[in-house]
Amino acid sequence: xxxxxxxxxxxxxxxxxxxxxxxxxxxxxxxxxxxxxxxxxxxxxxxxxxxxxxxxxxxxxxxxxxxxxxxxxxxxxxxxxxxxxxxxxxxxxxxxxxxxxxxxxxxxxxxxxxxxxxxxxxxxxxxxxxxxxxxxxxxxxxxxxxxxxxxxxxxxxxxxxxxxxxxxxxxxxxxxxxxxxxxxxxxxxxxxxxxxxxxxxxxxxxxxxxxxxxxxxxxxxxxxxxxxxxxxxxxxxxxxxxxxxxxxxxxxxxxxxxxxxxxxxxxxxxxxxxxxxxxxxxxxxxxxxxxxxxxxxxxxxxxxxxxxxxxxxxxxxxxxxxxxxxxxxxxxxxxxxxxxxxxxxxxxxxxxxxxxxxxxxxxxxxxxxxxxxxxxxxxxxxxxxxxxxxxxxxxxxxxxxxxxxxxxxxxxxxxxxxxxxxxxxxx
Numbered sequence: 001x002x003x004x005x006x007x008x009x010x011x012x013x014x015x016x017x018x019x020x021x022x023x024x025x026x027x028x029x030x031x032x033x034x035x036x037x038x039x040x041x042x043x044x045x046x047x048x049x050x051x052x053x054x055x056x057x058x059x060x061x062x063x064x065x066x067x068x069x070x071x072x073x074x075x076x077x078x079x080x081x082x083x084x085x086x087x088x089x090x091x092x093x094x095x096x097x098x099x100x101x102x103x104x105x106x107x108x109x110x111x112x113x114x115x116x117x118x119x120x121x122x123x124x125x126x127x128x129x130x131x132x133x134x135x136x137x138x139x140x141x142x143x144x145x146x147x148x149x150x151x152x153x154x155x156x157x158x159x160x161x162x163x164x165x166x167x168x169x170x171x172x173x174x175x176x177x178x179x180x181x182x183x184x185x186x187x188x189x190x191x192x193x194x195x196x197x198x199x200x201x202x203x204x205x206x207x208x209x210x211x212x213x214x215x216x217x218x219x220x221x222x223x224x225x226x227x228x229x230x231x232x233x234x235x236x237x238x239x240x241x242x243x244x245x246x247x248x249x250x251x252x253x254x255x256x257x258x259x260x261x262x263x264x265x266x267x268x269x270x271x272x273x274x275x276x277x278x279x280x281x282x283x284x285x286x287x288x289x290x291x292x293x294x295x296x297x298x299x300x301x302x303x304x305x306x307x308x309x310x311x312x313x314x315x316x317x318x319x320x321x322x323x324x325x326x327x328x329x330x331x332x333x334x335x336x337x338x339x340x341x342x343x344x345x346x347x348x349x350x351x352x353x354x355x356x357x358x359x360x361x362x363x364x365x366x367x368x369x370x371x372x373x374x375x376x377x378x379x380x381x382x383x384x385x386x387x388x389x390x391x392x393x394x395x396x397x398x399x400x401x402x403x404x405x406x407x408x409x410x411x412x413x414x415x416x417x418x419x420x421x422x423x424x425x426x427x
Contacts, residue, residue: 024095025338029180029292030331031300032088034210034320035347037392039399040356042215042226047392049084049205053171057191058115058201061123083206085109087171087303088329088344089199091180091296098147098335102200105330106138109206116185116195119143136207142200146184174303175199178295211324212236214316214348217261223316223350225251226259231321233346235286238264239279240314245269248279255318264314276309283308283317290319291341300345312385314352320344351393355384359397367409374416381417390414 037045090102104111110123121140176198186194211229216222227233232254239248247269251262269275280301287297301308308317325344333340359381366377386393394414401407 025093026098026335027093027339027341028333028337029091029093029296029341029343030088031287031292031296031343031345032329033086033304033345033347034206035084035086035349036082036210037349037351037389037396038214039351039396040216040218040353042213042224044082044209045351045392045396046080046082047084047389047395048080049388054113054203055172058113058172059117061110061112061121079110079112079205081109081205081207083109083208083210085204085206085329087175087201087203089175089201090331091178091199092145092147092183093179094147094181095150097149100145100147101334102142102145103330103332104140104202105332106204106206107328107330108135108208109138109204109328110136111138111140111202111204114140114200114202116142116183116197116200117187117190119187119189138204140202142185142187144186145200146186148182148184150181152182170306171303172201175201175299177299177302178293180296206328208328210346210348211320212255212316212318212346212348214350216314216350216352218353221263221265222261223264223314224259224261225255225316227255229321229324231323232256233318233321235290236316236318237279237283238262238314238316239309240264240269241272241310241312242269243312244272246272246275246279246309248275250282251316272310276305279309280305286319287343287345290343292343308347311387313389314350316346316348316350318346318348320346349389349392351389351396355386355393356397358384359393363394363397363406363410363413366413367406374413377413378416378420381413382420387421390417 035049037047039045085106092098092100111121114121118140119142121138123136123138125134126137127134178198180198182196182198183200184194184196185200209228211227211231212233213226213228215224215226217224223238225233225236233256234254236251236255237248238251239246247264247267249262249264249267253260284294284297284301287300288294292300308315322342325342329344331340331342362377362380365380366374368374381390384390384393391414394410398407398410401410
């Protein structure tokens with residue numbers, strides 16, 4: 001009998017201990033995007049992903065004093081990269097106040113923007129021997145992050161939270177629309193003492209191959225996909241936006257190292273607004289399935305709806321394997337959370353064969369030297385509506401070109417088209 005009583009007491013004590021440990025779990029969630037541009041052959045293209053969509057209070061690597069071993073005065077907008085890591089945000093959930101140290105290591109990449117200010121942020125070259133054996137690694141740390149109590153509301157911290165009136169940046173503020181705890185971060189390097197936010201935000205540039213290669217078959221007009229890593233990709237979406245219309249399909253079945261192909265025309269074009277709504281619902285559902293809370297998933301989809309589901313062109317959006325994310329972007333938090341969820345989306349922007357041919361044609365037209373012909377070439381290129389991917393498309397179309405006159409004409413055409421786009425936007 002005594003043995004049974006002791007066993008029951010032990011079980012009861014263990015039950016109370018477990019309840020105490022789980023009544024207030026410490027949970028961390030993160031989402032972000034890795035964007036690449038790929039030609040019809042599936043090769044990634046170097047491009048310059050200029051930042052124009054962030055508020056002025058965000059810290060930048062060229063102004064923060066943290067750009068170790070890089071060229072003085074370099075600005076992120078002047079840097080070419082293979083990958084644009086866009087807007088990872090880290091959320092914290094806890095009923096009570098906590099203090100945590102957070103460290104992010106971006107392997108073979110650099111960070112270009114972040115907020116709040118970090119305790120330490122630096123880039124460095126690692127690996128010996130120089131050349132390709134050396135790789136960039138960027139480290140940022142936020143020490144003594146104060147996770148405010150669960151019942152803290154935005155009205156409590158008042159104007160200490162940077163409002164939308166503080167600057168432009170539609171790709172920044174929507175991420176706040178969650179139930180995550182508010183944070184207070186104080187570092188000697190901050191502009192104005194304590195900084196408050198709903199999340200830790202950062203961006204960067206990568207110099208590595210994305211885990212998914214996407215290309216197009218010129219003859220059969222099919223899009224093919226091929227996983228470059230050991231992990232298969234289980235969820236992907238193929239969509240095309242053209243002149244206010246959109247077609248979209250969710251790709252069923254895992255994508256592995258064995259290339260698979262899909263017919264982009266299996267679904268017809270529909271009105272952009274209607275098809276976009278369905279695509280956004282499906283993407284949000286996939287993000288929740290991978291572990292995000294509903295408000296987080298909706299915040300991510302809403303943040304990027306004007307690019308994922310509105311920019312002209314053809315692209316594949318896919319959910320990145322967690323193992324790949326952890327290898328590429330190490331996240332360390334102390335004390336260790338009870339749960340960490342990291343959901344990243346890959347975006348492969350595809351320069352389809354028809355666009356490649358048209359770009360090449362217009363480069364040769366522009367090279368003719370005739371003023372009228374040049375104007376026609378600029379108009380034709382602008383009609384493609386490549387936006388921020390125009391430079392990548394030009395690079396792709398002139399890859400391997402040895403004729404200096406053609407190369408010169410290509411970039412003059414790109415500059416003239418960009419100037420006309422800017423002039424049109426101002427008017």
